[in-house]
Each structure stands twice: as C-alpha cells, then as structure tokens.
Amino acid sequence: MSDDRAVGVFDSGLGGLTAVRELTRLLPREEIVYFGDTARVPYGTRSRETILSYMRQDIAFLMTFDIKALVVACGTASTAGLPLLERDYDFPVVGVVEPAARAAAAATRSGRVGLIGTEAAVGSGAYERALRRIAPGLSVRAQSCPLLVPLVENGRGRRGDRVAELVVAEYLAPLQAGGIDTLILGCTHYPLLRDIIADAMGPGVVLIDAGREVARRLSEVLSEGGALAGRAAPGPRRYFVSDSVEGFARRAALFCPEAVDGRVEKVEMDIAAGAFVLPPET
Numbered sequence: 001m002s003d004d005r006a007v008g009v010f011d012s013g014l015g016g017l018t019a020v021r022e023l024t025r026l027l028p029r030e031e032i033v034y035f036g037d038t039a040r041v042p043y044g045t046r047s048r049e050t051i052l053s054y055m056r057q058d059i060a061f062l063m064t065f066d067i068k069a070l071v072v073a074c075g076t077a078s079t080a081g082l083p084l085l086e087r088d089y090d091f092p093v094v095g096v097v098e099p100a101a102r103a104a105a106a107a108t109r110s111g112r113v114g115l116i117g118t119e120a121a122v123g124s125g126a127y128e129r130a131l132r133r134i135a136p137g138l139s140v141r142a143q144s145c146p147l148l149v150p151l152v153e154n155g156r157g158r159r160g161d162r163v164a165e166l167v168v169a170e171y172l173a174p175l176q177a178g179g180i181d182t183l184i185l186g187c188t189h190y191p192l193l194r195d196i197i198a199d200a201m202g203p204g205v206v207l208i209d210a211g212r213e214v215a216r217r218l219s220e221v222l223s224e225g226g227a228l229a230g231r232a233a234p235g236p237r238r239y240f241v242s243d244s245v246e247g248f249a250r251r252a253a254l255f256c257p258e259a260v261d262g263r264v265e266k267v268e269m270d271i272a273a274g275a276f277v278l279p280p281e282t
C-alpha cells in the first residue's frame with residue numbers, strides 16, 4: 001500500500017527547514033508542502049491562545065493541498081497544545097515534543113534531562129509532562145534561550161563566533177550545574193548551533209535534535225498506516241511563506257542548503273475570511 005499525497009510541514013518561519021532537511025534524508029520520496037508563517041514569526045514570545053489561533057490558520061492553508069499527514073516542525077507550536085489540535089483533524093498530526101521526549105528518555109543514563117527552547121515552549125511545561133509520562137523518575141531542567149533565534153537568523157551560529165559562544169555558555173551554565181547527560185534542542189534553530197552547544201556541554205552530553213526525531217516519527221506513522229509514498233523519484237517540494245519570497249531565498253540556505261529546490265510562493269491573509277490564500281494568478 002502507498003500514498004503519494006503530500007506531507008504538510010509548518011513552522012512559524014524558516015526554522016522548520018531544519019526538519020525538512022531531516023525529512024528529505026529519511027523520506028526522500030515524500031512530496032512536501034511547507035508553510036512558513038514568516039509574516040508573524042516569532043511565535044516563541046507569544047501567548048498560547050495566539051499561537052493556537054495562528055496554528056489553526058496555518059494548518060487550514062496546508063489542508064487546501066489534500067495532505068496525508070502534518071508535521072508541526074515548530075518547537076513552540078508543538079508545545080502549545082498539539083493534543084488539542086490532533087483531535088480536530090482526520091490525518092496524523094506529528095509534533096516534535098513526544099518524539100524528542102522519547103529519544104531523550106531512551107538516551108539518558110543519569111535520569112537528568114535538559115531542555116532548551118523559546119520562552120513559550122519552555123513556559124508551556126509540555127516537555128516536562130511528556131518526559132514524566134514516558135519515564136516518571138526523570139528530572140528535567142529547562143532553560144529558555146530567547147537570544148538564540150535572532151543569533152541564528154543573523155548567521156551567527158558557527159563555531160568561533162564569540163558572541164554566540166558567550167550567549168550559549170551563559171544559557172547552558174545552569175543545565176551543566178544540574179548534571180544533565182541529555183539535552184533536547186527544542187527549537188528549529190538550534191541544530192545550527194549544534195557545534196557550539198556540543199563544545200559547551202562536553203562529550204558526555206547527548207544532544208537530541210527535535211527535527212530529526214520528528215522525521216523518524218513521521219516515517220513510523222506513515223509506514224504503520226501503509227501511507228509511504230510509492231513514487232520512484234524524489235518527491236517534489238513547494239514552499240509557501242506569508243512574507244516576502246526574497247527574504248525566504250536569502251535565509252533558507254542557512255537552514256537547509258540541500259532541500260530548498262522547489263517553488264517558493266507568497267500567500268496572503270484574507271482578513272474577512274481569516275484564512276491564508278494564494279493571490280490570484282497575474
């Protein structure tokens with residue numbers, strides 16, 4: 001059994017392309033329709049109510065493509081109430097929290113797990129709840145890192161960048177003091193800081209990439225449902241953004257150099273309908 005319909009992927013902006021990179025590696029035959037809400041990013045500083053209402057609009061847009069599954073690549077959106085949303089859709093909705101929490105619970109030896117994410121993601125407590133459900137004895141230390149998203153978006157994530165190294169070291173110090181042996185990178189942008197984070201934490205700490213884990217989980221979900229794509233060729237890609245296409249082109253390579261090979265289009269908010277729509281062909 002196979003299903004060649006597209007997988008919808010959404011993020012608050014372009015960070016979700018780190019998950020697209022992982023999806024492309026793991027499931028190259030899948031068609032991907034990506035929506036990045038670049039006009040309203042960041043979500044990480046917003047309230048849960050606002051994030052949920054944005055999410056519903058983002059998902060409604062992706063549903064115009066008859067998707068077979070949805071990946072919520074955004075760490076913040078995934079923590080905002082995914083179980084609530086899952087019930088509203090008749091296709092699988094896969095977010096990063098559960099898969100990353102499972103990977104962390106399997107990796108830790110000491111039972112002390114760390115989490116870094118945006119303010120909204122950490123404030124939600126969603127990872128703590130997931131980790132305690134999976135392995136009740138685990139202790140979790142969480143740290144919000146609001147400066148990391150802007151650093152990455154300004155191309156300041158590479159090893160040797162003294163500002164990024166300083167900021168990362170300050171954020172990670174309490175987690176190091178807490179003796180964690182496993183750290184969840186709970187935001188789309190953090191894989192781009194991986195070297196700096198790994199250097200700061202040292203070789204004894206396992207880093208869990210939420211984007212990689214969500215790709216693995218999607219692969220399981222599709223194969224269990226007999227819904228993997230059957231095509232022989234690599235799956236097509238379409239990208240939609242709510243702000244300028246030029247901004248996408250400028251920044252996308254930072255997140256996913258190999259996978260940004262499809263069409264990029266801008267969508268507009270139809271205020272009266274409260275929905276994103278494709279502008280009429282000119």
Ligand code: DGL
Nearest residue numbers: 012042043044075076188
């Ligand atoms: N994509 C968001 C996340 O993974 C980071 C950017 C934002 O705050 O919207 O949490």
